[in-house]
Amino acid sequence: MKKLILIILLLTVTGCSVVRIDTKDLGNTISVVLSKDNKLYNQIGKGYKYYIPRGVSYMDTNSYNEVLYASGNYYYLYIDTISYYHKVSRDYKENKEAYYSKTIDLNNKKGYIEINKQKDNNYFVEFMYNYAKIETVVTLKDIEEVILNASYMLSTIKFNDNVIKLMLDDEFLSLDEQYDIFTSKQETSDFLKLEEEVK
Numbered sequence: 001m002k003k004l005i006l007i008i009l010l011l012t013v014t015g016c017s018v019v020r021i022d023t024k025d026l027g028n029t030i031s032v033v034l035s036k037d038n039k040l041y042n043q044i045g046k047g048y049k050y051y052i053p054r055g056v057s058y059m060d061t062n063s064y065n066e067v068l069y070a071s072g073n074y075y076y077l078y079i080d081t082i083s084y085y086h087k088v089s090r091d092y093k094e095n096k097e098a099y100y101s102k103t104i105d106l107n108n109k110k111g112y113i114e115i116n117k118q119k120d121n122n123y124f125v126e127f128m129y130n131y132a133k134i135e136t137v138v139t140l141k142d143i144e145e146v147i148l149n150a151s152y153m154l155s156t157i158k159f160n161d162n163v164i165k166l167m168l169d170d171e172f173l174s175l176d177e178q179y180d181i182f183t184s185k186q187e188t189s190d191f192l193k194l195e196e197e198v199k
Contacts, residue, residue: 026100026102026113026143026144026147027102029144029147029148029151030102030104030113030147030151031106033148033151033152033155034104034106034107034109034129034151034154034155035106035107036155037107038051038152038155038156039156039158040156041156041158043058043066045061045064045066045079046063046064046081046163046167047079047081047159047160047163047164047167048079048081048132048157048158048159048160049156049157049158049160050132050153050154050156050157050158051152051153051156052068052153053148053149053152053153055070055071055149056068056069056070056075056149056153057069057070059074064078064079064080064081065077065078065079066079068153070145070146070149071142071145072142073136073137073138073142073146074136074137075134075135075136075146075149075150075153076134076135076136077132077133077134077153078132078133078134078135079131079132079157080131080132080133081131081159081164081167082168083131084131084159084164085161085164085165085168089110090110092110092111092112092128094112095114095116098114098115098116099115099116099117099123100113100114100115101113101114101115102114104129109129109130110129110130111127111128111129111130111154112126112127112128112129113125113126113127113128113147114126115143118137121139121140122137122138122139123137123138123139123140123143124136124137125137125138125143125146125147125150127147127150127151127154129154129155129157130154130155130157131157131159132153132154132157134150134153134154136150
């Protein structure tokens with residue numbers, strides 16, 4: 001009896017709480033995960049770090065772009081350290097013709113999510129938040145899992161200002177072409193199409 005009372009007392013004092021995420025509602029999934037102040041990380045890049053959830057595997061890195069894989073889907077993560085360093089802010093206009101389109105403004109960080117159906121009945125997902133963007137092509141049944149995984153990864157992106165400043169001051173990064181990851185694309189990029197053909 002004393003053990004039972006002790007266990008109840010410990011649970012009451014420690015304030016354990018469980019947050020259930022309704023993954024059927026994409027907006028709820030995004031707001032619940034992104035609103036948490038996650039300090040987890042298990043992946044480190046050039047001037048940033050983030051958390052890869054269980055079930056997602058790191059595949060490759062090319063400059064500030066990383067390829068991840070989970071449940072038959074490739075995730076392409078793009079990090080925009082230059083826009084972060086210069087605090088460039090872009091506005092997103094929700095697309096009424098998209099399968100799903102929403103502006104995100106949580107924890108003083110902005111972004112958007114846009115999902116468009118493609119001709120082959122797959123869905124092109126663009127999820128941008130906190131100067132990072134995840135793109136992927138998935139089937140309808142995988143959208144909920146992909147959004148949950150992407151939300152966790154994007155919510156944990158933390159930048160290292162000192163490393164980024166050092167890289168930019170030493171001309172560590174030289175750009176021959178300019179890319180704008182913040183502008184929504186209606187179709188997949190050539191890189192994604194090539195990756196899908198290789199699979």
